Amino acid sequence: MLPTTENSAPALSEDVLTVIKQLENRIHKLESGLPKKYPKVKHLPLKDRKRILITGGAGFVGSHLVDRLMLEGHEVTVVDNFFTGRKKNIEHWIGHKNFELIHHDIVNPLYIEVDQIYHLASPASPPHYMFNPVKTIKTNTLGTINVLGLAKRVGATVLVASTSEVYGDPEVHPQDENYWGHVNPIGPRSCYDEGKRVAEALCYAYAKQENVAVRVARIFNTYGPRMHINDGRVVSNFILQSLKNQPITIYGTGKQTRSFQYISDLVDGIIKLMNSNVTSPVNLGNPDEYTIEEFASVIRTLVGGSSEIVYLKSVEDDPQRRKPDILKAKKYINWSPKVQLKDGLKSTVEYFRNELIYESYKNTRTQS
Ligand SMILES: NC(=O)c1ccc[n+]([C@@H]2O[C@H](COP(=O)([O-])OP(=O)(O)OC[C@H]3O[C@@H](n4cnc5c(N)ncnc54)[C@H](O)[C@@H]3O)[C@@H](O)[C@H]2O)c1
Numbered sequence: 001m002l003p004t005t006e007n008s009a010p011a012l013s014e015d016v017l018t019v020i021k022q023l024e025n026r027i028h029k030l031e032s033g034l035p036k037k038y039p040k041v042k043h044l045p046l047k048d049r050k051r052i053l054i055t056g057g058a059g060f061v062g063s064h065l066v067d068r069l070m071l072e073g074h075e076v077t078v079v080d081n082f083f084t085g086r087k088k089n090i091e092h093w094i095g096h097k098n099f100e101l102i103h104h105d106i107v108n109p110l111y112i113e114v115d116q117i118y119h120l121a122s123p124a125s126p127p128h129y130m131f132n133p134v135k136t137i138k139t140n141t142l143g144t145i146n147v148l149g150l151a152k153r154v155g156a157t158v159l160v161a162s163t164s165e166v167y168g169d170p171e172v173h174p175q176d177e178n179y180w181g182h183v184n185p186i187g188p189r190s191c192y193d194e195g196k197r198v199a200e201a202l203c204y205a206y207a208k209q210e211n212v213a214v215r216v217a218r219i220f221n222t223y224g225p226r227m228h229i230n231d232g233r234v235v236s237n238f239i240l241q242s243l244k245n246q247p248i249t250i251y252g253t254g255k256q257t258r259s260f261q262y263i264s265d266l267v268d269g270i271i272k273l274m275n276s277n278v279t280s281p282v283n284l285g286n287p288d289e290y291t292i293e294e295f296a297s298v299i300r301t302l303v304g305g306s307s308e309i310v311y312l313k314s315v316e317d318d319p320q321r322r323k324p325d326i327l328k329a330k331k332y333i334n335w336s337p338k339v340q341l342k343d344g345l346k347s348t349v350e351y352f353r354n355e356l357i358y359e360s361y362k363n364t365r366t367q368s
Contacts (some may be wrong), residue, residue, distance in 0.1 A: 001093030021362040022235050022354065024331030036075035038096045053074045053114040053156075054120035055147060056105050058085030060226045061161070061219075064263050065118060066090055068271065070098060077112060080121065081105040084128050089226050097328055106143035107135075116274060119147045120161045122196075126189065127232035133191035138193030141202070148206040151213075159215040159274045162200050164285060165193045166218060169319040176325035177218065187317040190241035200281065207279060215273050220285025220324045223352035224344060225261030229359065235260060237346075237351045238296050242303035252314030255292030259323045270331040285324035288336040302345055 012020070053071055056062045057078030062085065070077050070093055077100040080092060093099040104110060106121045122139050123129040126204045129136040144160060151158040167175045168183030183193045203214040223235040232236075261284070269284040290298070296309050329335045 006100065011176045013265035015357045015360065018354070018357050022358065036095055036169055039067075039071060041071055041096075042073035043099065048113040049074055051077070051110065051113060053079060053150075054118045055076045055079045055117070055119045055143070056085060056161075056302070057118075058082060058087060058089050058101075058341070059120065059124070060089075060224070060228065060231075061121045061222065061263065061266060062118075063225070063226055063260045064267050065120070065270065066093065066099075068267050068293045070096070074098065076100070077102060077114065078104060079104045079110060080161050080318055083230050084123055084125075105148055106136045110150055111153075112150070113234045114150075114156050117147055117156050117158045118161070118270065119144065119158055119199075122161070123192075124163075125228065125231045125233050126192075127230065129190055129192040135193045136191040137349055139344050140192070140199045144199040144202050147201055148210075148212055148214075152206060155214065157213040157274065158203070159217060159270060160203050160253035161270075162216050162218045162281065163195050164218055164220040164283070164322060164324065165189065166197050166200065167319075168193060169317060170321060173285070173321050174287060174323040177283055184317050189317050196217040210254075211359065214279055215276070216279075216281040217273055218281050218284065218285075218324075219266060219269055220322065221258055221260050221269075222262050222263055222285075224348055226263075227348070227351075229352070229355050234258065234292060234295060235348065236352065238299040239303065239349055240356065242300050242305045242307050243349070243353055243356055245305045245307055247295045247310045248300060248307045250292055250296060250313050252292075252318060254309075254311060255287045255291050255297070256318065256320045257291050257322060258295065259286050259289045260295075260341060260344075261337050262341075265339050269329060269333070269337075271337045273329075273337050276333045278328075278332045281325055282329050282333065283324040284329060284335070286327065286341075287323055287326055289321075289323045289342060290341075299349075300339065300344065302342065303349055 038204050052063050052074050054065055057066050058080040066076055075098045123142055124137055166181055167181040171182050172179050185194055200216055203216055206212040209215045227236055251298045266284055273282055300307055
């Protein structure tokens with residue numbers, strides 16, 4: 001119940017005021033944009049303008065990539081089945097003459113004319129990819145076959161979003177691209193890990209047999225605004241727990257390590273890789289390594305809450321160490337991450353703070 005003063009309207013809590021402000025801004029944006037106004041895109045001469053397909057383009061990484069390529073002046077088509085992606089992530093481009101959105105599941109073939117394909121469609125976080133392991137395998141195998149088949153037909157270059165999970169629970173540290181990995185083929189993560197390994201194998205089979213131009217990005221943990229609120233990995237878990245003043249839960253000893261890259265760095269890296277001539281896999285990640293324990297306390301300090309840190313039983317097949325060796329990316333595509341953890345976390349915390357407020361507002365509306 002909201003606090004009231006005699007003879008006056010109920011005082012509104014700060015959270016409600018923030019939501020109202022957000023909605024007002026949105027309405028203002030919509031009203032002032034009739035006809036709809038879009039972010040200003042560069043004008044590219046036809047010879048430089050590419051027709052680019054992004055599978056999974058309504059997701060976290062995909063939508064940031066859409067923004068960058070649209071702003072550069074390319075023609076972008078997003079294909080997404082909206083399993084974890086959201087229209088909200090790309091709504092600011094809907095209706096733009098350079099943008100197209102296709103609601104389509106990539107396990108089914110697709111026929112369009114494109115020059116480049118960024119193949120990102122796949123659930124990425126453990127709760128999402130374990131939700132329907134068979135579908136995860138189909139997306140990464142049949143989906144990748146469909147994308148490579150399309151590339152073969154139209155002569156497009158394909159970049160496949162692979163993952164550091166292909167290294168499994170690594171026995172070498174840091175992990176470079178020559179390491180073959182240590183993956184449990186029948187464990188709970190195998191639908192994703194092995195799915196991505198097959199996706200890589202498919203790339204090189206199509207490259208060798210059908211001459212398809214392929215790029216393989218082995219992406220390490222990435223964070224930033226537009227992450228799914230139920231992502232379930234450390235970044236979102238710790239931020240949400242801190243924002244709600246709940247205990248921060250660490251699985252295992254907390255001495256296991258991770259390294260985190262900010263989304264804008266990843267987008268720089270995948271675009272550079274696509275436009276390079278490097279066909280073998282390239283790690284894209286931030287080599288700054290933190291123990292999970294250190295990471296929890298960085299987030300707690302940044303959020304400023306009073307959450308205690310609690311330790312729970314470790315998770316099956318949880319990798320103990322993760323750190324990319326990025327020498328190859330530095331040398332061959334002139335890329336290295338730029339964003340410091342604290343800077344990236346600030347905007348991510350802000351994003352989650354707004355998401356939480358919006359969720360709680362939506363819940364109140366549903367109940368009333
Ligand atoms: N975010 C990371 O830290 C990370 C790390 C390593 C690899 N990757 C890879 O990068 C890619 C993007 O990850 P993300 O973090 O943006 O995840 P995300 O879940 O936000 O985005 C994935 C997108 O793919 C869509 N999708 C899933 N299955 C599909 C299907 N069958 N057909 C069409 N669309 C489908 C989802 O709806 C979503 O929009 C994934 O391939 C993921 O494996 C991400």
